[in-house]
Amino acid sequence: MDHAQTAADHAQAARGADELAQCLSLLLTYTRLEPALATALARIDTTDMTGPLDEAGLRAELAEAQAERDANAALAERYARSAAARVPGGPCSCCGHPAGRHARRLTEDARLPCGHDRCRCGDLVFA
Ligand SMILES: [Zn+2]
Ligand SMILES: [Zn+2]
Structure with missing residues (x-):
């Protein structure tokens, strides 16, 4: 050299x-x-991050964190309803579609509407 x-x-x-x-x-x-x-x-765990912390990178991380928060809030709500009804999961007693077909995030007024095609069930219910 x-x-x-x-x-x-x-x-x-x-x-x-x-x-x-x-x-x-x-x-x-x-x-x-x-x-x-x-x-x-x-509080930011940089080992989870894949790109630079420029504005685009921060916005992407923000969107991902918000989506994860929303999905987990919806799951927590689903499990809370299931536990309150003493039913371990099972389909929605309003429309009969599986709980997993209902929204993956809560609406503004805390509902979990069904996502099945043409289903008009506005909120997941366990009887
Ligand atoms: Zn439905
Ligand atoms: Zn339903």
Whole structure:
């Protein structure tokens, strides 16, 4: 390996590390000024993330987190209703379609309408 190449490689690595150091020290400055930002950053598990934290990346992560929240809220509601009716799952007693065919997210007024074609059942019910 020739010395010129090695020097260029190290110079490039140094520039890359310097850029990262500047980004991190900027973040540290702002998190010191804004505790809510520090808390938010501390709660984000970056190992789950696949892309850069630019605006598009953040929006994609936000949409994914909201979808997961909604799906889990709907599942929690479904299990709560099932438990309250003392029925372990089973089809909807309103329309007869499986509970899994009903909405994967709650409506604004906390209903789980049926998603089956042309079914007009507006809320999942366990009798
Ligand atoms: Zn239905
Ligand atoms: Zn139904």
